[in-house]
Amino acid sequence: MKYVDEFRDGALASKLAAAIRVEADPARNYAFMEFCGGHTHAISRYGVTDLLPANVRMIHGPGCPVCVLPIGRIDMAIRLALAENVTILTYGDCLRVPASNGQSMLKAKARGADIRMVYSAADALALAQREPERQVVFFAIGFETTTPPTALVIRQAKALGLANFSVLCNHVLTPSAIMTILESPEVRELGTVPLDGFIGPAHVSTVIGSRPYAFFAEEYRKPVVIAGFEPLDVMQAIRMLVRQVNEGRAEVENEFTRAVTEDGNRKAQALVSEVFELRRSFEWRGLREVPYSALKIRKAFAEHDAEARFGLAYQSVPDNKACECGAILRGVKKPTDCKIFGTVCTPENPMGSCMVSSEGACAAHYNFGRFRDIPVVAA
Amino acid sequence: MSGSVKKGYIRPLDLKQGRVDMSHGGGGRAMAQLIDELFAAAFANEYLGQGDDGAVLPAPAAGERLVIATDAHVVSPLFFPGGDIGCLSVHGTLNDVAVMGARPLYLAASFILEEGFPLGELKRIVDSMAAAAREAGVPVVTGDTKVVEQGKGDGVFITTTGVGALAAARDISGRRARPGDAVLVSGTMGDHGTAILSLRESLAFETEIVSDTAALHGLIEALLAAVPDVHVLRDPTRGGLATTLNEIATQSGVGITLEEAAIPVDPQVEAACEFLGLDPLYVANEGKLVAIVPAECAEAALAALRAHPLGANAARIGEITEDANHFVQIRTGFGGRRMVDWLSGEQLPRIC
Structure with missing residues (x-):
């Protein structure tokens, strides 16, 4: 595959690995958080950690849209589907996220709820147009990358006067999540989470640009390197972070120049602010209530806002007591620190959301890396 | 089945307009x-x-x-x-x-x-x-x-x-993989599932990928003629190569290590899977074979497969290891290692 294989080249990877080994100071440890699930996936999928020296550690961040979705939001969708007889459309991973009382959208579907998987917001809109007698609700999730397409279908629905289409909006914002991690007591005071820098998002940054991260570099003195989702991007970003740390710099650097500019995609930003406004507060799994961290649909588009149309109220539901997703999403714990990892909680029967998506820290470790936890015993 | 309807007194089935009732x-x-x-x-x-x-x-x-x-x-x-x-x-x-x-x-x-x-x-x-x-x-x-x-x-x-x-003496079973054995495949992985997927309403994309659906007994006969002591044969259908190898590892109580770079995947299938976020190792085949043979027979088996039209792209992709956890692992082309685990949930519904 041209333009892709170049970024997965094994020979280049081993050269980069050698360079990182030379540059990493053996007298200290480096801990970097990759914010995005896309990076978590690339690291696990290609075995990037095998190429890193022992004193460079990667911490998986909360940038997996499915993982940070609180139980209460899934409950809203299930209630809506079962009680109001509406058709819920959503992205595939959402179907398996555990909800209250052992439910999930997939299980609700088996009990008769009309819940279907779509590949894009446009598919959801098309279904509403095709079947006007059906109330269609698009359960929208994701960071800044998936927000513009949702904005677009809301605007189209309004223009078309499509009375049977609305959106249950769960879009969240990357910078506020990073800020919450930096402000968390573990990072600020206790020092239990050593954090020497961030690998910044790839796709999110194509939309918001590299500028929003400048604040973290300046205010919190943490280096940020925006990187693409290919494994060589990740390796190169790690090398750039090691250099910043060694040189005592804390800057925003852009490894992903082939796609990310300082300003990002202004057209998409304008579209998003036309349709959405900030929520005062939104619950994140693992980070609890985070002020101004999510979007809601503006009043002008209220007829396409499922929360307004169906008078939905949010009810917070505590996570399973044994589940450590919260601490894992904040980088305080590793998946293997969780008592139920791989025993009660598996990809087939996820208790916590980090086990659901292949971008989640727990699922990535379970599916790709758990052989490292178990010493191989001769049969 | 019965064939007792008297000809001549019956109007033939309307195969142009007729429907099943x-x-x-x-x-x-x-x-x-x-x-x-x-x-x-x-x-x-x-x-x-x-x-x-x-x-x-x-x-x-x-x-x-x-x-x-x-x-x-x-x-x-x-x-x-x-x-x-x-x-x-x-x-x-x-x-x-x-x-x-x-x-x-x-x-x-x-x-x-x-x-x-x-x-x-x-x-x-x-x-x-x-x-x-x-x-x-x-x-x-x-x-x-x-x-x-x-x-x-x-x-x-x-x-x-x-x-x-x-035949009386033949013993081919998923239980017979032994540490040291070679793992072979008869051709490219993931063609059938990708071909089906290209037609799905919500995904429809243009491609020349065709299903590999084929009867394999001729290929198998050629393989067994060259290497009678084949330990395991499987056709990696639903769940693809990854699922089949995990089944074998569990059944035989062994581990398997694969070389990612050695696994044949058609460039079009690779591109389609990349685009859809799928892993070709988990995508179904309907005309491909996984063969596990003693290491010393691997080259002969490979030659026999490649000499048959259905095995032209056959490749040696890995080996059986001792592993009490029965893990299937892969050395990535990138230079790292990871597991090739059982599929979680359903990747693609109704493909066969």
């Missing part, structure tokens, strides 16, 4: 006509011609054992690049018999038809099935037809059962 499963004249004009005509052979409720078949040669396998086919869409549910239902079951090391002899077929399904399309499917059976040299010797109300099926479901004869 409930009477085609009702046991009456309409059903007899459907069987006669469509199924019996297409599959014609001496056993089916017996017209009884079951087929009476000759016993296998002395010392041989019987192998039986059954497979339901619910693929959607029914017609796809490279094949259709008809030939798929022949290949799928024949391959299950053949990977036991057996010589496939007979097939039985059972149809569940949905009311309203066009008879013309049913004929296309049945003809494709009959052609596949003829090409494989394995007759459909008995069958059954049922009709369900509209909305209770999805056009056509076909269940086939295959019977084969297994």
Whole structure:
């Protein structure tokens, strides 16, 4: 595959690995958080950690849209589907996220709820147009990358006067999540989470640009390197972070120049602010209530806002007591620190959301890396 | 199947405009006509011609054992690049018999038809099935037809059962993989699933990828002639190569280590999977073989596979290891390692 294989080249990877080994100071440890699930996936999928020296550690961040979705939001969708007889459309991973009382959208579907998987917001809109007698609700999730397409279908629905289409909006914002991690007591005071820098998002940054991260570099003195989702991007970003740390710099650097500019995609930003406004507060799994961290649909588009149309109220539901997703999403714990990892909680029967998506820290470790936890015993 | 309808007093089936209706499963004249004009005509052979409720078949040669396998086919869409549910239902079951090391002899077929399904399309499917059976040299010797109300099926479901004869000394089983054995595949991975996916309404993308659906017993015969002591044979269908290897690792109580760079994947399949976020190792094949052979036979096995048209792209992709956890691992082209785990949930519904 041209333009892709170049970024997965094994020979280049081993050269980069050698360079990182030379540059990493053996007298200290480096801990970097990759914010995005896309990076978590690339690291696990290609075995990037095998190429890193022992004193460079990667911490998986909360940038997996499915993982940070609180139980209460899934409950809203299930209630809506079962009680109001509406058709819920959503992205595939959402179907398996555990909800209250052992439910999930997939299980609700088996009990008769009309819940279907779509590949894009446009598919959801098309279904509403095709079947006007059906109330269609698009359960929208994701960071800044998936927000513009949702904005677009809301605007189209309004223009078309499509009375049977609305959106249950769960879009969240990357910078506020990073800020919450930096402000968390573990990072600020206790020092239990050593954090020497961030690998910044790839796709999110194509939309918001590299500028929003400048604040973290300046205010919190943490280096940020925006990187693409290919494994060589990740390796190169790690090398750039090691250099910043060694040189005592804390800057925003852009490894992903082939796609990310300082300003990002202004057209998409304008579209998003036309349709959405900030929520005062939104619950994140693992980070609890985070002020101004999510979007809601503006009043002008209220007829396409499922929360307004169906008078939905949010009810917070505590996570399973044994589940450590919260601490894992904040980088305080590793998946293997969780008592139920791989025993009660598996990809087939996820208790916590980090086990659901292949971008989640727990699922990535379970599916790709758990052989490292178990010493191989001769049969 | 019965063939007792008197010719001349009956209007032939309308294969242009006609559709399946409930009477085609009702046991009456309409059903007899459907069987006669469509199924019996297409599959014609001496056993089916017996017209009884079951087929009476000759016993296998002395010392041989019987192998039986059954497979339901619910693929959607029914017609796809490279094949259709008809030939798929022949290949799928024949391959299950053949990977036991057996010589496939007979097939039985059972149809569940949905009311309203066009008879013309049913004929296309049945003809494709009959052609596949003829090409494989394995007759459909008995069958059954049922009709369900509209909305209770999805056009056509076909269940086939295959019977084969297994030589006395042959022992091919998922339990026989031994540390040190070589893992071979007969060609590119993920073609069938990707071809099906390219037609799905919500995904439809343009591609020249065709399903690899094919009967494998000829290829297997060639392999066994060159390397009689093949330990394991499997056709990596649903769940793809990854699932098949995990099954074998568990059954044999071993581990498996693969070389990512050695696994053949068609560039178009690779690109489509990249685009859709799928891993070709988990995508179904319908005409490919996984063979596990003693390391010292690996080159001979590879040569035998490559000499056959269905094995031209055969490759040695890994080895069996000692591992009490029965993990399947891969050395990535990037230089790291990861697991190739069991599939979680469902990657692609209704592909076979």
